[in-house]
Amino acid sequence: MPFGRAGILFILQSVSMKPEKRKSYSYRQIHTERFFKGSLVFISASILLVVLAIMFTLIVQSTPSLRSLGVGYLWGKTWDPVRDIYGALPFMLGTLLTSFLALIISIPFSFAVAIFLGEYFPEGWFSNFLKNAIELIAAVPSVIYGFWGLAVLVPMVRSLESAMGVSPVGYGIFSSALILAVMIIPYAASLGRSMIQMVPSALKEGAYSLGATRYEVIKSVILPYTKSGLLAGVLLSLGRALGETMAVTMVIGNTPLMPKNIFSTGNTMASVIANELGEADKVVYNSALIELGLVLFLVTVVINMVGKKIISRFTEE
Amino acid sequence: MKTLKFLSLAGLALIFSGSVLMTTGCGSGAGSKSDSSANKSGDDNSILGAGSSFDNPLFSKMFSEYNKNTGLIINYQSIGSGGGIKGLTDKTVDFGASDAVLSDDQAKTMGVPVIHVPVTAGAVVLSYNLPEVKDTLNLSPDVLAGIFMGTITKWNDARIAAINKGVKLPATDIQVVHRADASGTSNIFTTYLTKVNKDWETKVGKGSSVSWPVGLGGKGNEGVAGTVKQTPGAIGYIELAFAIQNNMPFAKMQNKAGNFITPSIASVTAAANIQIPDDAKVSLTNTDAADGYPISGLSWVLIYKEQKYNNRSADRAAKMVKLIQWMIHDGQQYGTPLFYAPLSQNAVNVGDALLKTVTYDGKPVLQ
Numbered sequence: 001m002p003f004g005r006a007g008i009l010f011i012l013q014s015v016s017m018k019p020e021k022r023k024s025y026s027y028r029q030i031h032t033e034r035f036f037k038g039s040l041v042f043i044s045a046s047i048l049l050v051v052l053a054i055m056f057t058l059i060v061q062s063t064p065s066l067r068s069l070g071v072g073y074l075w076g077k078t079w080d081p082v083r084d085i086y087g088a089l090p091f092m093l094g095t096l097l098t099s100f101l102a103l104i105i106s107i108p109f110s111f112a113v114a115i116f117l118g119e120y121f122p123e124g125w126f127s128n129f130l131k132n133a134i135e136l137i138a139a140v141p142s143v144i145y146g147f148w149g150l151a152v153l154v155p156m157v158r159s160l161e162s163a164m165g166v167s168p169v170g171y172g173i174f175s176s177a178l179i180l181a182v183m184i185i186p187y188a189a190s191l192g193r194s195m196i197q198m199v200p201s202a203l204k205e206g207a208y209s210l211g212a213t214r215y216e217v218i219k220s221v222i223l224p225y226t227k228s229g230l231l232a233g234v235l236l237s238l239g240r241a242l243g244e245t246m247a248v249t250m251v252i253g254n255t256p257l258m259p260k261n262i263f264s265t266g267n268t269m270a271s272v273i274a275n276e277l278g279e280a281d282k283v284v285y286n287s288a289l290i291e292l293g294l295v296l297f298l299v300t301v302v303i304n305m306v307g308k309k310i311i312s313r314f315t316e317e
Numbered sequence: 318m319k320t321l322k323f324l325s326l327a328g329l330a331l332i333f334s335g336s337v338l339m340t341t342g343c344g345s346g347a348g349s350k351s352d353s354s355a356n357k358s359g360d361d362n363s364i365l366g367a368g369s370s371f372d373n374p375l376f377s378k379m380f381s382e383y384n385k386n387t388g389l390i391i392n393y394q395s396i397g398s399g400g401g402i403k404g405l406t407d408k409t410v411d412f413g414a415s416d417a418v419l420s421d422d423q424a425k426t427m428g429v430p431v432i433h434v435p436v437t438a439g440a441v442v443l444s445y446n447l448p449e450v451k452d453t454l455n456l457s458p459d460v461l462a463g464i465f466m467g468t469i470t471k472w473n474d475a476r477i478a479a480i481n482k483g484v485k486l487p488a489t490d491i492q493v494v495h496r497a498d499a500s501g502t503s504n505i506f507t508t509y510l511t512k513v514n515k516d517w518e519t520k521v522g523k524g525s526s527v528s529w530p531v532g533l534g535g536k537g538n539e540g541v542a543g544t545v546k547q548t549p550g551a552i553g554y555i556e557l558a559f560a561i562q563n564n565m566p567f568a569k570m571q572n573k574a575g576n577f578i579t580p581s582i583a584s585v586t587a588a589a590n591i592q593i594p595d596d597a598k599v600s601l602t603n604t605d606a607a608d609g610y611p612i613s614g615l616s617w618v619l620i621y622k623e624q625k626y627n628n629r630s631a632d633r634a635a636k637m638v639k640l641i642q643w644m645i646h647d648g649q650q651y652g653t654p655l656f657y658a659p660l661s662q663n664a665v666n667v668g669d670a671l672l673k674t675v676t677y678d679g680k681p682v683l684q
Contacts, residue, residue, distance in 0.1 A: 079528060276499050279500065
C-alpha cells in the first residue's frame with residue numbers, strides 16, 4: 001500500500017509543479033493514479049453513505065410509531081398487536097441478557113484458545129487443526145446452531161432445569177446464551193491469537209532470562225501487551241451476539257413477556273423483527289417493528305462506543 | 318499483493334451492490350405502480366400470486382396441473398397472508414391469498430372493491446405430548462381457553478378430568494406452545510377463542526399475532542410441532558394437514574352443538590356446509606353444523622373487482638378469472654390427497670356468483 005499513497009502524493013505535487021517535473025510520468029500513469037484515488041474515495045464514501053442511509057430509513061419509517069407511542073415505547077412492558085400497544089423493554093432485556101451472558105460464558109474459552117494457539121502451540125498439525133476448527137465455528141450458518149440447540153441443547157437444559165426444580169421447559173434465555181457463547185468464541189479467539197503472536201520475542205525472552213515461568217510471562221508480559229487486542233475481540237464478539245437472529249429465535253421460546261430469571265423464556269429484538277415483520281399489516285405495528293430495529297441499531301452503536309472508551313482507558317497508561 | 322487484490326475485489330463488489338441498491342431504490346421510489354412486473358403487458362402468459370403459506374402445497378399442485386392443461390405459468394409466492402394482502406394493495410401481484418378476510422383498515426387502504434373467493438378450507442388442531450395417555454383427549458372451549466390463558470396449569474386439573482372420564486391424566490405441568498411468527502393459523506385459532514370465551518375476548522383478542530399470556534413460541538407449523546413433540550406435557554395448535562402427515566396425536570374439540578368432533582377432512586367440510594353469505598366473508602370457527610369441527614377456516618383468493626388497472630390487458634384478467642374458476646371446480650380434486658377439505662357446494666356456488674361480478678372496464682370478464 002505505500003506505493004499507492006506515495007503515488008497519490010506525487011501526483012498532488014506534480015500537478016502544482018513545473019512542467020519539466022511532470023515529464024517523468026506518462027499521461028497514462030497519471031491517469032491510472034487519478035482513477036485509483038478516485039475509486040478509493042468513491043468506495044469509502046459509499047460505505048459511509050450506506051450507513052447513513054440505513055439510519056435515515058430507520059428513522060423515517062419509525063416516525064408513525066414514534067409519534068403515536070412516544071418515548072414510553074422504550075420502557076413499555078406490553079407488546080400487544082391486537083390493541084396496538086407496543087413496548088420494547090422485554091425484547092431489549094432479552095437481547096442484552098442473552099448477549100452479555102453469552103459473553104461471560106465465552107470469554108474463558110476464547111482467551112484460553114487464544115493463549116494456547118498464540119503462545120504454547122503456534123505451529124504444528126494439532127494447532128493447525130484447532131485453528132481451522134475454531135474458524136469453522138464462525139463459518140457454520142446460524143440456522144445449524146439453532147437446529148443443534150433445538151435437538152441437543154434444549155433437552156439437556158431441560159433436564160438441568162428439572163434437577164434444579166425450575167419449570168422444565170428447556171427453551172429460554174439460558175439456552176440462547178449457551179448457543180451464542182459457542183457462536184462468538186472464534187471472534188475473540190482469532191483476534192487474540194494473532195495479537196499474542198505479535199508480541200515481540202525480545203520482551204518475552206527478556207522476561208524468561210530474568211527467571212520468569214511461562215505463566216508469569218503470560219501474566220505480566222503477554223496479556224498486558226495485548227490487552228487492547230483482546231478487548232477488541234470481546235467487543236467484536238458482543239456485536240455478533242447482539243444481532244444474532246436465527247439461532248436465538250429457535251431456542252429462546254419467543255414470549256413477549258418480561259423475563260423473570262435467566263431460565264425463563266423471552267425474546268430478542270432481532271428475533272421479534274424477523275418473526276413479525278412479514279405480516280405486520282397495521283401502520284403503527286409495522287412502524288413499531290422498524291423502531292425496534294432502530295433501537296437495536298442504537299444499542300449496538302452505544303455499546304461499541306462505550307467499549308472503545310473502555311479499551312482506550314485500559315491501554316493508556 | 319494479496320491484500321491489494323482482495324481489496325480491489327471487495328471494492329468491485331461494493332460498487333456493484335451500490336449500483337444495484339441505487340437502481341432498485343429509484344425504481345421503488347418513482348415507478349412502483351407502473352414498473353412492477355405483474356403489470357407488464359408484454360408477458361400475459363404468467364400470473365403472479367402471493368400470500369398464505371397454508372395454501373402453498375395445494376396451490377403448487379393445482380398450478381402445476383393447470384399449467385399442464387393450459388400452458389399458463391402461475392408464480393405463487395408463499396409469504397404469508399399479510400404479505401399477500403400487501404402485495405395486492407401495492408398492485409405487485411395479480412391475486413393475493415389469505416386465511417383471513419380483509420380488515421376494515423386494509424379494505425380502506427385498498428380503496429377499491431376487492432372480492433374474496435373461497436378456495437379451500439382447513440382446520441387447526443390441538444396436538445399434545447402426553448406419552449402416558451393412550452386415549453384421545455377431549456377438549457371443550459372453556460378448558461381450551463383456560464389452558465391458553467394460563468388458568469389451567471396441570472394436566473390432572475378437575476376441569477380437564479370432567480370431560481375426559483376414564484382417562485388417567487398425569488400431574489405434569491402444561492406447557493403451552495403457540496406460533497412465534499405472525500400467521501393465519503394463529504388468526505383462526507384466536508378468532509375461535511374470542512368467539513367462545515369472554516375472558517379471552519377482553520384480555521387477548523384475535524389476530525395473526527397476539528400478546529400470548531403464557532407459553533412459548535415456535536416458528537411455523539414445524540416449529541410448534543417440533544416443540545410439542547420434544548416437550549413433555551406440551552400442547553400446541555397446528556394445521557390439520559401438518560398433524561396428519563407427522564402422525565401427531567390431536568384432541569377432539571367440543572363444537573357449538575355440544576358434540577366432541579375429531580378433526581378430519583370430512584368434519585371440516587361439514588363445518589363449511591353452512592349458509593355462506595354472498596360476499597363469502599364468513600368465519601367457519603364455532604360452526605353451527607352439528608358434525609362440523611369448530612376450529613375450521615376458509616382460505617380465500619383476493620382479487621380486484623375491476624380488473625382494468627395499471628395497463629392490465631383484458632386477456633390477462635380473463636386468464637386469471639378462468640384460473641380461479643378452475644380452482645374452485647376441477648381443482649378441488651387435488652385437495653383431499655393433501656389433506657385439504659374440499660369446498661362445500663354452498664361455498665362453490667357463492668364463489669361462482671362472485672367471479673361473475675368481476676369486470677374489465679365495466680364489462681363482465683366471464684360471459
